[in-house]
Every structure is written in structure tokens, then in C-alpha cells.
Amino acid sequence: MEIQLNDAVVATVLQISGDIDASSSTKLAQAVNELLGQGKVKLVVDLSGVAFMDSSGIASLVLLYKRSKSALGDLRVCGLQDGVQALFDMTRLNRLLDVFPDATAAMADWSR
Amino acid sequence: MRYRKTISNRLEKLERVREWLRPRLVVAGVDQASVRSIELATTEALANIMKHAYAGSDASVINITLTVDPALVRVAIRDFAEPFQPDPAKETLAPEPSPSGGLGMYIMRQAMDHVAYEQRSPTGTTLIMEHHRRPSTNAPDVQPDAR
Numbered sequence: 001m002e003i004q005l006n007d008a009v010v011a012t013v014l015q016i017s018g019d020i021d022a023s024s025s026t027k028l029a030q031a032v033n034e035l036l037g038q039g040k041v042k043l044v045v046d047l048s049g050v051a052f053m054d055s056s057g058i059a060s061l062v063l064l065y066k067r068s069k070s071a072l073g074d075l076r077v078c079g080l081q082d083g084v085q086a087l088f089d090m091t092r093l094n095r096l097l098d099v100f101p102d103a104t105a106a107m108a109d110w111s112r
Numbered sequence: 113m114r115y116r117k118t119i120s121n122r123l124e125k126l127e128r129v130r131e132w133l134r135p136r137l138v139v140a141g142v143d144q145a146s147v148r149s150i151e152l153a154t155t156e157a158l159a160n161i162m163k164h165a166y167a168g169s170d171a172s173v174i175n176i177t178l179t180v181d182p183a184l185v186r187v188a189i190r191d192f193a194e195p196f197q198p199d200p201a202k203e204t205l206a207p208e209p210s211p212s213g214g215l216g217m218y219i220m221r222q223a224m225d226h227v228a229y230e231q232r233s234p235t236g237t238t239l240i241m242e243h244h245r246r247p248s249t250n251a252p253d254v255q256p257d258a259r
Contacts, residue, residue, distance in 0.1 A: 019127055022126060052155075054216075054219070059209075061209075086145075091209050091219070092208070092209065
């Protein structure tokens with residue numbers, strides 16, 4: 001799994017590529033924790049390059065969402081492929097996290 | 113068709129197992145959604161063994177048997193840890209997404225049509241997961257060597 005960071009005006013976008021499973025989810029958690037430590041608390045996790053995610057990815061996203069909220073920020077996700085969307089539906093993660101088609105849509109109301 | 117694979121107790125092997133499963137399922141004409149479900153359930157099962165059953169254990173290998181029949185796909189996962197006693201309530205109730213995890217067994221039950229555990233002698237457990245095959249409408253969308 002690879003993570004590319006893109007600093008936009010209103011948020012930082014994490015462009016993820018590759019699978020997120022128990023061997024790689026800690027890498028996502030570390031990346032977001034570093035950003036939160038730098039005061040970057042508005043985050044968009046772009047999953048359009050992720051074909052596979054398991055429960056460890058779900059747990060990481062929930063943890064990072066709660067940490068960003070605690071830091072008075074927010075964490076949104078976008079670009080879900082079919083398999084990841086099915087996992088979000090199965091685990092009801094879409095009730096907790098705001099999901100958007102792409103990063104531009106995810107940041108739209110932040111820029112107002 | 114029946115395929116067998118033995119892996120070591122390392123989380124890095126999870127992706128390798130999916131890469132092993134996928135082409136065998138696709139070649140057999142298993143539909144795309146079912147391939148994803150079988151990959152997901154197998155990954156969850158193996159991660160559970162590695163993170164929990166094998167934690168602090170000397171056991172180091174896991175045997176996987178994939179059987180693809182015209183009506184059914186079966187994944188049997190044999191570990192050599194202390195026998196596992198599942199809590200059926202935990203596996204069927206939908207837990208809230210949590211930072212501490214705990215969704216693995218629920219996901220396995222949701223992704224597969226049948227999940228059962230067999231205690232083995234002298235030690236270990238065989239997890240058997242079955243997925244009923246559905247008419248394939250989009251098999252060409254999945255490339256065996258795409259990942």
C-alpha cells in the first residue's frame with residue numbers, strides 16, 4: 001500500500017493505492033497521526049486506488065476519524081470501489097463517516 | 113478442482129493468498145462479487161489466526177485448501193493453535209464499527225453462506241467456509257493477473 005499526500009487549500013488529501021489489510025493498515029494510521037501532529041486536522045482519505053479493504057482498515061478509519069474530531073477537525077472518505085463500498089455497507093461504516101464520490105466533492109463545503 | 117497452499121504465520125502473506133485465490137476463482141468462472149467476498153472472508157480468517165490464535169504460540173504454519181465445484185466454493189483453513197471455541201452471538205450480531213476491531217468474524221459470516229469450525233486432533237482447528245456459486249455475468253471484468 002502506498003500513500004501520497006496532497007495539500008489542498010482547505011484540507012490534506014491522502015491518496016491511497018493498494019490493498020488495506022492487517023499488514024498495511026498501520027501505515028495508514030501512522031500517516032494520519034503524523035498529519036494530526038502537524039496540526040492538519042481536516043483530512044480526506046481517497047480510496048479510489050484501493051480495490052481491497054478488510055476489518056483492520058475499518059478499525060483504522062474509525063480510530064482516525066475519532067482522533068481528527070477530537071482535534072476539532074474532520075475526516076472524510078471518497079472514491080469507494082465496489083468491494084470497499086460493499087464492506088462499508090456491510091459494517092455500516094457509512095453511518096459514521098461521510099462518503100463522497102471524489103476529493104473535490106469531499107472538500108466542497110469546507111471551502112465555503 | 114482442489115488447490116492447496118501452506119503459508120507462514122506472517123501478516124505479509126495475506127496479500128499473497130488473495131493473489132493465489134483470485135486467478136483460480138476467475139478461471140473457474142466465479143462471479144466478481146463472489147470473488148471479492150471469498151477474498152475478504154479468507155483474509156479475515158487468516159488475520160484472526162495470526163493475530164489471536166497464534167499470538168504467543170509456537171505454531172508457524174497455516175494450511176489452506178480451496179475447492180471449486182460447479183455449485184460451491186469451499187475454503188478450508190487449518191491451524192495448529194489451541195482449539196478455538198467461537199461465540200455464535202458475536203459472529204451474527206452486527207457490531208458497531210470500532211477502533212478496536214472485532215468485526216472479523218461478523219464479516220466472515222456476512223461474506224460467506226456457511227461457516228463452521230472443526231476441532232482437530234491433537235491440536236488446532238479447521239475453519240470451513242462455503243460460498244454458493246451464482247450465475248456469472250461479469251467474469252471478463254476480473255483479470256486473473258490484474259494484481
